Amino acid sequence: MAETIINAINMALTEEMDRDDRVVVFGEDVAETGGVFRATEGLKEQFGGDRVVDTPLSEIAITGGAVGLAVFGLRPVAEIQFSGFLPPAFDQLVTHASRMRWRTRGQWSAPMVVRTPYGAGIRALEHHSESLEGAYAHVPGLQVVIPSTPYDTKGLLKSAIRSPDPVLFMEPKHIYRSIREDVPDEDYEVPIGEAAVRREGEDITVISWGAMMQKTLEAIDRIDADVEVIDLRTISPMDRETVVASVQKTGRCAVVHEAPYSGGWAGEIVGTLNDEALMYLEAPVERVTGYDIPVPLLSMEDYYIPHPPRIAAAIEDVLAY
Amino acid sequence: MAPNTSEAAVDLDAPWISQEDLPVETYQIIDEDGTYDSADVPDLADEEFLDLYRWMLVEKRYAERMIKLQRRGQMGTVGSSRGHEASIVGSGYALQDGDWLLGMGRETSAMLLRDVSLRDIILFWRGVEDAQRFLTEQNCMIGISVGGYLPMTTGIGWGMNLTDSDSVVTAHFGDGATSTGAFHEAVNFAGVLDAPAIFYCQNNQWAISTPFEKQTNANTIAQRGLGYGVHGIRADGNDVLAVYDAMREARKLARAGHPVLFEALTYRTEGHSTSDDPTEYRERDAVEEWLERDPIERYESFLKSEGLWDEVDKDALVAEVDEEFSAAVEAADEYGPRDVDELFEYVYDDLPPILQEQLDEMERELAELDDLEAYIERRPKG
Numbered sequence: 001m002a003e004t005i006i007n008a009i010n011m012a013l014t015e016e017m018d019r020d021d022r023v024v025v026f027g028e029d030v031a032e033t034g035g036v037f038r039a040t041e042g043l044k045e046q047f048g049g050d051r052v053v054d055t056p057l058s059e060i061a062i063t064g065g066a067v068g069l070a071v072f073g074l075r076p077v078a079e080i081q082f083s084g085f086l087p088p089a090f091d092q093l094v095t096h097a098s099r100m101r102w103r104t105r106g107q108w109s110a111p112m113v114v115r116t117p118y119g120a121g122i123r124a125l126e127h128h129s130e131s132l133e134g135a136y137a138h139v140p141g142l143q144v145v146i147p148s149t150p151y152d153t154k155g156l157l158k159s160a161i162r163s164p165d166p167v168l169f170m171e172p173k174h175i176y177r178s179i180r181e182d183v184p185d186e187d188y189e190v191p192i193g194e195a196a197v198r199r200e201g202e203d204i205t206v207i208s209w210g211a212m213m214q215k216t217l218e219a220i221d222r223i224d225a226d227v228e229v230i231d232l233r234t235i236s237p238m239d240r241e242t243v244v245a246s247v248q249k250t251g252r253c254a255v256v257h258e259a260p261y262s263g264g265w266a267g268e269i270v271g272t273l274n275d276e277a278l279m280y281l282e283a284p285v286e287r288v289t290g291y292d293i294p295v296p297l298l299s300m301e302d303y304y305i306p307h308p309p310r311i312a313a314a315i316e317d318v319l320a321y
Numbered sequence: 322m323a324p325n326t327s328e329a330a331v332d333l334d335a336p337w338i339s340q341e342d343l344p345v346e347t348y349q350i351i352d353e354d355g356t357y358d359s360a361d362v363p364d365l366a367d368e369e370f371l372d373l374y375r376w377m378l379v380e381k382r383y384a385e386r387m388i389k390l391q392r393r394g395q396m397g398t399v400g401s402s403r404g405h406e407a408s409i410v411g412s413g414y415a416l417q418d419g420d421w422l423l424g425m426g427r428e429t430s431a432m433l434l435r436d437v438s439l440r441d442i443i444l445f446w447r448g449v450e451d452a453q454r455f456l457t458e459q460n461c462m463i464g465i466s467v468g469g470y471l472p473m474t475t476g477i478g479w480g481m482n483l484t485d486s487d488s489v490v491t492a493h494f495g496d497g498a499t500s501t502g503a504f505h506e507a508v509n510f511a512g513v514l515d516a517p518a519i520f521y522c523q524n525n526q527w528a529i530s531t532p533f534e535k536q537t538n539a540n541t542i543a544q545r546g547l548g549y550g551v552h553g554i555r556a557d558g559n560d561v562l563a564v565y566d567a568m569r570e571a572r573k574l575a576r577a578g579h580p581v582l583f584e585a586l587t588y589r590t591e592g593h594s595t596s597d598d599p600t601e602y603r604e605r606d607a608v609e610e611w612l613e614r615d616p617i618e619r620y621e622s623f624l625k626s627e628g629l630w631d632e633v634d635k636d637a638l639v640a641e642v643d644e645e646f647s648a649a650v651e652a653a654d655e656y657g658p659r660d661v662d663e664l665f666e667y668v669y670d671d672l673p674p675i676l677q678e679q680l681d682e683m684e685r686e687l688a689e690l691d692d693l694e695a696y697i698e699r700r701p702k703g
Contacts, residue, residue: 032602033530056536057467057497057528085466088502123397123700125426125448126465262675291679296664298397298448299700303661303683307696310686 002180012157026053027079063089083118084127098141117173129295131259137236148213155190172211195239201228204252219311283321355622377406404590407616411564439649468501478516497528515578525589546582558585559616
C-alpha cells in the first residue's frame with residue numbers, strides 16, 4: 001500500500017512495540033494525541049499507557065530518561081517534538097548517551113532512539129526549522145540517521161530501535177506527507193551506515209539526504225547528463241565506501257544539504273573525497289546548502305531552502321568545469 | 322504505572338516534609354460570583370479601574386481577530402489568549418516604565434502596556450524578522466523556546482543590580498515551561514543573586530495536550546519558590562484585581578532584592594495554537610466550567626457593584642479597540658518593502674566576508690536563475 005513517511009514511522013513503531021515489549025515510546029503529546037504530527041497515533045490504544053507515555057515538557061529529562069531506560073535494559077524511543085527543541089538535551093546526548101558504552105568499557109550501553117522532525121518549509125515560528133545534523137554527527141558514538149523515503153523510514157527506524165547504540169533519527173518533516181510509496185507490511189530492516197544509490201550514472205555524483213532528496217531529484221530531471229544520485233541516509237557513521245566508489249567512477253561531485261554551509265556535513269564529504277578520491281576528481285566539488293544564517297521566519301523562509309534551480313545550476317557548473 | 326508514594330501508604334518515623342503540609346492559598350479579591358470585600362480592593366482611581374477593563378477588551382478582541390486573520394491565510398500559526406485576559410492585563414498593569422518583559426507570545430497586552438505597538442505584534446506572528454527589533458526597543462522580547470529565556474531573565478535582573486537600575490525584569494511563561502531545567506536553574510540563580518526578577522507563570526493548565534496534573538506532581542507552581550528560597554504566590558488568574566495587587570507587591574519584593582515566583586491560575590479555553598485541536602484530548606465539560614469563570618464578566622460585575630458600569634459603553638469600547646486593531650493590521654500590511662539582505666543582517670554586528678559572499682550569491686541567483694522565484698512564496702503579507 002502507498003504510505004507516507006509519517007505512516008511508515010507509525011508502522012515501524014507499532015511493529016517494534018509488538019515484537020519487543022521492552023520498546024517504550026514517550027515524549028511531549030505523543031500518547032493522547034499521537035504527537036503533533038500524528039506519528040505515534042494509536043500506539044497508546046494498542047500498547048497501553050505504561051509503554052506510550054506523555055511526558056512533562058522537558059527535553060533534558062526525555063533524552064536523559066531514555067539513557068536511563070536503555071541502561072536498565074529497555075528500548076526507549078523518545079520523541080523530541082521539533083529538532084529546534086533538542087539543544088538543551090544536547091548535553092544528555094554528548095555527555096551520556098554517546099559514551100555510555102565507552103565509559104563503562106562495554107558493561108553498560110545506551111540502545112535508544114531519539115526521533116525528531118527537522119528542517120524548514122512548514123511555516124512555523126522560530127526553532128521549528130533547523131537542520132543541525134552536522135553538529136550531532138560530530139559527536140563520537142552517536143549515530144545520526146535521516147531517511148528520505150517511506151520505505152527507508154520504516155526499515156531504518158526498525159534498525160535504529162534494534163541497534164545496540166544510540167541513534168538520533170531525524171525526520172524530514174517537510175515531506176512527511178508529500179511522498180508516497182509502497183511500504184510492505186512485513187518485517188524488514190534498512191541497515192544503518194549504508195547509503196543508497198538512487199540512480200546510477202557516469203557523469204557526476206550528486207549526494208544528498210532527507211528533504212533535499214526530492215529537490216535534488218527534481219533538479220536532475222532538468223539536466224541533460226547521466227547523473228548518479230546517492231541518498232546518504234546515515235549521516236554518521238557515513239558510508240564512505242559508496243561515496244568514494246561513486247566519485248572515483250564519475251570524477252565529479254556535488255553535495256546538497258539544507259543545513260548551513262560552514263561546518264555542514266558536505267564539508268566532511270569533501271574532506272573524505274580529498275582523502276580517498278582526490279586524484280579522480282575532474283572538477284572541484286560543489287556544495288549547495290543553506291546559508292550561514294538562522295533559518296528565516298515563515299514569511300521569507302523559502303529564500304533559505306536550496307531549490308531545484310540552484311541545485312541544477314551547481315551541477316551544471318561542475319559538469320562544465 | 323506504580324502509584325505515587327504517599328505517607329499514607331508508608332509507615333514513616335523520620336521527620337519527612339510533604340507538600341500536603343503546605344496548603345497554598347489562591348489569592349483572590351473578586352470571587353467567582355463577583356462578590357468581594359471592599360477593604361481588599363486595591364487603591365486605584367476610577368479611571369484606572371476602567372482602564373483595566375478596556376485593556377481586557379483589547380486582549381480579547383486581539384485574540385479573536387488574530388485567529389480570524391489566521392483562518393483567512395493572513396497570519397502564521399498563532400495561539401489564542403482567550404481566558405487569560407485578567408492574568409495578562411493585571412500583571413502588565415503593575416509594571417512600570419523601564420521594566421523589562423520577556424514573554425512566550427501569550428501576553429500581548431502586557432507588552433502593549435510597555436508601549437509595544439500592536440502592528441509589531443502582528444508582524445511578529447507573520448514571521449517578520451524586524452518585529453522583535455521593535456519589541457526590544459521597549460525592553461520586550463518573545464522567546465519561542467519554552468523556558469529557554471528564563472536564565473537570561475535572571476541575568477538581566479543581575480545586570481540591574483550591577484548598574485543600580487530601579488527597574489525589574491519579568492518573564493511570562495506557561496506551566497509547561499516550569500518542567501524545563503532552565504526554569505529551575507534560573508529561579509535558583511535569581512535567589513542567590515537577589516535579582517529583581519519576577520517569574521510570572523500563567524498556569525493555564527495545558528501544555529498543548531498535557532494537563533497540569535501530568536506536568537508535575539507538585540500541587541502548585543507557587544510552592545516551588547520555597548525550594549529556591551524565593552517568594553512564591555498563587556493568584557486567581559481570572560481575577561484581574563488579585564493579579565494586579567499581587568503583582569504590585571511582587572514588584573516591591575523584587576526591587577527589595579527578593580525574586581518572585583508568581584503563579585496566575587487560569588485556563589486555556591482554546592487550542593494551544595491554530596495548529597492544535599483540543600477536542601482531541603479534553604472534555605468539553607471542563608472547558609465550559611472555565612468559560613463560566615470568564616475574567617471579563619467577573620470584572621464587569623465588580624464595576625457594576627462599584628457604580629462604575631454606567632460610565633462604560635461596552636459597544637463603543639469594543640468598536641474603538643476593533644478600530645485600533647484594524648489600523649494595526651493595515652499598518653502591518655503596509656510594512657516594507659522588504660529585501661533579502663534582512664536575512665543576513667544582524668547575524669553578527671559586522672557582516673563577515675563569507676556572509677557577504679553568500680548574500681551576493683543569493684542575489685545573483687535570484688536575478689539569473691530564471692524560475693527560482695517560482696519556488697519562493699512570500700508568506701502572509703510578508
